[in-house]
Amino acid sequence: MFGYTGKVLHLDMTTKKSRIEPVTEEFCRKYIGGVGFVARLLYDSTKPKIDPLSPDSVLIFATGPFGGTLVPVGNKHAVGGKSPLTGFIGDSLSSSFWSHELKKAGYDALIITGRADKYTYLFIDDDTVEFRNGEALRGKSCLDAEKLIREELEDRNIRVASIGIAGENLVRYANISNDRRHAGRTGLGAVMGSKNLKAIALRGTKTVRVADLDELTRICLDLYERAQGPPTEKYRVLGTPTNVLVFNRLACLPTRNFQQATFEGAEKVSGEYMLEHHVTKVSACASCPIACDHYSFVNEGPYAGAATSLDYESMFALGPNCGVDDSPAIIKALELCDYYGLDTISTGGVIGWAMECFEKGLLTVKDTGGIELTFGNHRALVQLIHKIASREGIGDLLAQGVKRASEKLGEGSELFAMHIKGLELPGYDIRGLKTAALGFAVAARGACHNRSGAYDYDIGGEVDRFRAEKGRGKLAMESEDSAAIFDSLMLCKFIRRCFKDFYDEAAELYEVVTGLEMKANQLREAGERIVNLKKAYNVREGWTCKDDRLPPRIMKDPIPDGVAKGSLVTPNELDLMLNDYYEARGWTEDGFPSKAKLIELELDDIAKEIGDERRAEQVYCL
Numbered sequence: 001m002f003g004y005t006g007k008v009l010h011l012d013m014t015t016k017k018s019r020i021e022p023v024t025e026e027f028c029r030k031y032i033g034g035v036g037f038v039a040r041l042l043y044d045s046t047k048p049k050i051d052p053l054s055p056d057s058v059l060i061f062a063t064g065p066f067g068g069t070l071v072p073v074g075n076k077h078a079v080g081g082k083s084p085l086t087g088f089i090g091d092s093l094s095s096s097f098w099s100h101e102l103k104k105a106g107y108d109a110l111i112i113t114g115r116a117d118k119y120t121y122l123f124i125d126d127d128t129v130e131f132r133n134g135e136a137l138r139g140k141s142c143l144d145a146e147k148l149i150r151e152e153l154e155d156r157n158i159r160v161a162s163i164g165i166a167g168e169n170l171v172r173y174a175n176i177s178n179d180r181r182h183a184g185r186t187g188l189g190a191v192m193g194s195k196n197l198k199a200i201a202l203r204g205t206k207t208v209r210v211a212d213l214d215e216l217t218r219i220c221l222d223l224y225e226r227a228q229g230p231p232t233e234k235y236r237v238l239g240t241p242t243n244v245l246v247f248n249r250l251a252c253l254p255t256r257n258f259q260q261a262t263f264e265g266a267e268k269v270s271g272e273y274m275l276e277h278h279v280t281k282v283s284a285c286a287s288c289p290i291a292c293d294h295y296s297f298v299n300e301g302p303y304a305g306a307a308t309s310l311d312y313e314s315m316f317a318l319g320p321n322c323g324v325d326d327s328p329a330i331i332k333a334l335e336l337c338d339y340y341g342l343d344t345i346s347t348g349g350v351i352g353w354a355m356e357c358f359e360k361g362l363l364t365v366k367d368t369g370g371i372e373l374t375f376g377n378h379r380a381l382v383q384l385i386h387k388i389a390s391r392e393g394i395g396d397l398l399a400q401g402v403k404r405a406s407e408k409l410g411e412g413s414e415l416f417a418m419h420i421k422g423l424e425l426p427g428y429d430i431r432g433l434k435t436a437a438l439g440f441a442v443a444a445r446g447a448c449h450n451r452s453g454a455y456d457y458d459i460g461g462e463v464d465r466f467r468a469e470k471g472r473g474k475l476a477m478e479s480e481d482s483a484a485i486f487d488s489l490m491l492c493k494f495i496r497r498c499f500k501d502f503y504d505e506a507a508e509l510y511e512v513v514t515g516l517e518m519k520a521n522q523l524r525e526a527g528e529r530i531v532n533l534k535k536a537y538n539v540r541e542g543w544t545c546k547d548d549r550l551p552p553r554i555m556k557d558p559i560p561d562g563v564a565k566g567s568l569v570t571p572n573e574l575d576l577m578l579n580d581y582y583e584a585r586g587w588t589e590d591g592f593p594s595k596a597k598l599i600e601l602e603l604d605d606i607a608k609e610i611g612d613e614r615r616a617e618q619v620y621c622l
């Protein structure tokens with residue numbers, strides 16, 4: 001095969017055995033790669049209602065057809081499993097050289113199940129698989145584990161994906177790190193930790209073949225040139241922290257656990273400020289001509305020496321969302337999240353919630369171990385990250401994520417627990433972004449700006465962002481389907497505006513790389529198929545339309561300040577948009593993928609399991 005390797009590697013941590021399963025061309029065309037592969041393999045590899053932290057749970061790594069080729073920003077991989085944070089499908093993306101190495105080792109995907117009897121790391125050396133003793137790696141950071149593995153294997157070029165202490169301690173939003181990149185959202189690091197699997201080391205020496213190298217070279221040279229032009233300028237110059245001041249002006253910058261939508265300290269944590277005071281270099285993922293990664297360093301003060309890569313979501317979560325405008329403290333907090341292996345959005349989300357609980361008297365210094373957990377207290381922010389990773393004191397509660405923590409604490413704290421389906425909200429105050437609010441509500445993995453770009457319509461001024469109306473359902477659907485193709489081809493979305501016609505050009509790239517026929521309409525249908533498949537998995541795991549809801553604060557508390565003052569998403573507005581979305585998707589009125597739609601998308605086997613008859617089991621909830 002071209003582009004693909006045609007092989008999935010199954011690894012059983014309990015028996016320490018491996019086997020290879022072939023991948024057909026039909027499978028590749030239908031599910032493309034990345035999150036498409038993850039969704040289908042997850043559905044097929046697990047029984048319904050499993051505990052995501054049990055040995056029966058699976059952890060899947062999948063590449064895309066462009067990995068290891070000339071295609072710019074195509075070297076990414078997806079990680080998937082049942083999320084310990086949400087109980088629904090969990091998928092996350094990472095990038096760079098580990099992705100490339102998995103393809104060079106000869107595999108389109110890894111499926112890991114079971115639980116080792118002691119801490120283990122995997123070494124996949126082309127066709128050789130070793131289950132190696134990982135006890136010496138226990139308690140090590142991801143970077144330290146990578147260094148020790150390379151020393152043990154005597155090869156500095158080994159690529160390593162690993163969990164930190166948070167993953168070992170089963171923090172429900174632990175991530176998986178490689179090449180200083182992270183598969184962060186939905187807590188898959190905890191799934192990896194539950195298998196006593198510390199790391200996966202790769203060495204691949206095989207060639208990734210493409211169907212038409214000359215034509216691919218021609219197309220990619222043009223795409224590389226476009227990727228270094230105006231559509232990506234903001235990422236190259238300031239990186240994603242450029243959003244801080246933009247969102248502050250639009251009054252959609254979540255502040256103090258979404259109590260406000262503007263932040264008085266925005267200038268001090270902006271991309272412009274970071275570039276002037278902290279950025280020391282800019283780097284890129286493998287095969288990326290954009291280079292959005294702005295590496296920052298603290299030169300002086302109590303956090304001197306702290307260093308990390310910065311992005312908008314991390315800045316929002318650990319900065320404005322916690323009322324913190326001290327940029328060195330935010331860099332330190334992010335460095336600690338990287339060290340321990342914590343998703344920064346969920347970490348900032350749960351800390352912001354805890355700070356509001358403290359200020360409302362629901363948590364006291366007795367609960368926090370003496371920490372004055374007030375908004376803006378950057379020392380408290382840093383201290384809590386240590387406690388969460390180690391599950392010490394209040395950290396044990398916060399390690400559960402904001403949904404479980406608020407349910408356990410109670411006392412009305414659920415009303416300002418900012419999550420959807422258990423996943424903490426990213427950095428968009430959706431009270432004034434109503435297309436985005438719909439996209440967040442329906443996203444299969446929970447509150448998410450990456451599985452739907454519906455916010456583009458609001459922020460770009462293509463619609464009235466303060467108005468809920470029919471037609472938003474179709475926009476949200478099209479955005480989701482497009483994102484599913486990006487995340488299955490494993491293309492970085494920062495290149496999305498470089499395409500003149502995404503589906504036509506992506507289909508051409510797919511044909512040139514794989515040699516498999518693919519037209520724009522077939523690629524579009526594959527995106528729809530993948531979204532329906534992910535929803536079908538959630539239905540199997542217990543989803544009802546009550547899960548497609550927004551946090552109470554979004555629907556009850558108007559934005560108090562800025563140009564969006566007074567805006568919120570009322571229950572009636574959400575219901576209108578949900579009905580519109582379900583109708584656009586061809587689903588039932590209570591949000592189930594219809595049997596007819598599943599059959600239309602060649603998901604006949606799933607149609608038999610979760611078709612229209614499931615409606616009778618549910619309560620109408622719109």
